[in-house]
Amino acid sequence: MGCFGCFAPAARRGAGDLKPSKLAHHCTDDDSVADAQRKVAPDVGSGCAHSFTFKDLLVATGYFNEANFIGEGGFGKVYKGKISKTNSQGASDAQMVAVKQLARESVQGRKEFLVEVLMLTVLSHPNLVSLVGFCAQGDERLLVYEYMPFGSLESHLFDVPHGKPPLDWNTRVKIAVGVAEGLSYLHNVADPPIIYRDMKAANILLDEDFSPKLSDFGLAKVGPVGDRTHVSTRVMGTYGYCAPDYVVSGKLTMKSDIYSFGVLLLELITGRRIYDASRPKPEQSLLTWSRPFMHDKRKFHRLADPALRGSYPPSALNQLVVISIMCLQDQPHVRPIIADVAIGLNHVASQPYASLASMGSPAYSGSPQYSRTPSRRRGGGGGSRRVSQYAS
Structure with a gap:
């Protein structure tokens, strides 16, 4: 468990999952x-x-x-x-x-x-x-x-229309757990392992119970096997979500997905996009804005989405911020593996926020608001933008 010694131990999920058929062939970025x-x-x-x-x-x-x-x-x-x-x-x-x-x-x-x-x-x-x-x-x-009736996480987390209830704390944690377990399946159960490479809120789809599903596997890559430590490839993904080591070197690893997951987790905590041009310039980059708060545990509460109105367990919020910090480390070898991340998130989920107000959350009321399904939107609205290659 390494980095997560502060969390209560929990059984690893997915141990009983059957391994899928081996991918005898896979496409590379340079395949015709x-x-x-x-x-x-x-x-x-x-x-x-x-x-x-x-x-x-x-x-x-x-x-x-x-x-x-x-x-x-x-x-x-x-x-x-x-x-x-x-x-x-x-x-x-x-x-x-x-x-x-x-x-x-x-x-x-x-x-x-x-x-x-x-x-x-x-x-x-x-x-x-x-x-x-x-x-x-x-x-x-x-x-x-x-068909996923509640559309993408993006449509429920950002720019929520007036009158539509925001995602409550318990639903956000449930989504984080589900995404981590889907990613853990790709990293630890799929044979050979798969690097997702396109983690972002627009690619997380929600069913009628707000259970999340990873979608859009067009950029996925078969991960390194045997003595290989990485996959060399063109840098592709979505601006802001790509790990800095991957952007600089083009070396794709499982830890590249961990960084992207850390970004998604920070978005769930704050309700802010990784990049939002509609905000004042000092606040446009989520990582830049959040850095002073993430360096001081006494300021963790300032990262919480105002839409939550304080309806969250403070200790669980602190733990979620810590997990995000671990995933967002610049050096890939310091980032945790996704199995340990899932254990930590399940511990957070074991501390749900209970209040009468939670009964009015979107998980319990409201009609499906379907805005998109597996698709890749370019630009617009200050949201994340897809880039095919970064200049070093």
């Missing part, structure tokens, strides 16, 4: 589209994900009716749809899905499409979004996911 297609083909044909025709998805989305439009990202547009399926009794049933359509001119998007199909056909965990199927017909490339 044709080569990637050959590598993905054996897994696509294994029946782990359904192959839809373009007409199937036209019908499912009402011919991509604007009324079914959910959101748009760097990959393309996302629509809500409904597909028919046959249950175990042979009866026909309908399933709500989210259909992500690749912009035809996106070369990088085609590579990400192939990586995502490969990854999600062999990975399975309650905290990973499920891939229902795909379409690769002619020039069309579409991904079909399970």
Whole structure:
């Protein structure tokens, strides 16, 4: 447990999870589209994900009716749809899905499409979004996911509209635990291990119980195995979330994900984006603004999201800040492993905040506010922006 000796011991979760089938092939950033297609083909044909025709998805989305439009990202547009399926009794049933359509001119998007199909056909965990199927017909490339009715964490954490209740403390901790356990599955159960590489609030989707699921695996990489310590690759990800050591060296490790998770955890604590151009200049960078408070335990409470109105256990807040600080260390070898992070977060979750006000939290009331599903939004609104490569 190392860094988390101050927390009560807890059983590691996921020990009983079955390892997924080995990824015999994987795509690198430099793979050609044709080569990637050959590598993905054996897994696509294994029946782990359904192959839809373009007409199937036209019908499912009402011919991509604007009324079914959910959101748009760097990959393309996302629509809500409904597909028919046959249950175990042979009866026909309908399933709500989210259909992500690749912009035809996106070369990088085609590579990400192939990586995502490969990854999600062999990975399975309650905290990973499920891939229902795909379409690769002619020039069309579409991904079909399970529908997540509460949309992204981003839509509930930042710029919450007036009258919509903010995420309460218990829900935020629940989300942090779920994200950590999904990441722990990728790092410790998947064989070979997977580096997620695109941790951000927009990629954390929420079901009707506010249970989180990691989505958007287009940038995921097979991690180092054997004597290898890192994966050398172009620096890709989202501005502000990338670990400084990865930005400088291009050496991707499991600890790169830990840093990104630390950023997400700090966003959950503060309710602030990692970068927000709409704020006064000294407050635009979350890491710069928060640094003076993170260096003094007596000031930890000043990091708490004002929207919480003090409704949180002070000791649990302090522990959450400590975990975030550990994850955000500049030197990767100092950062904890995700299994220990999950243990610490489960200890925090064992100290829920109890009050009558919590019964009015979004976890107990309100209707689903779906704003987007697996997609990659570029720029806008002072939020996080996707960058393909950093200059050192």
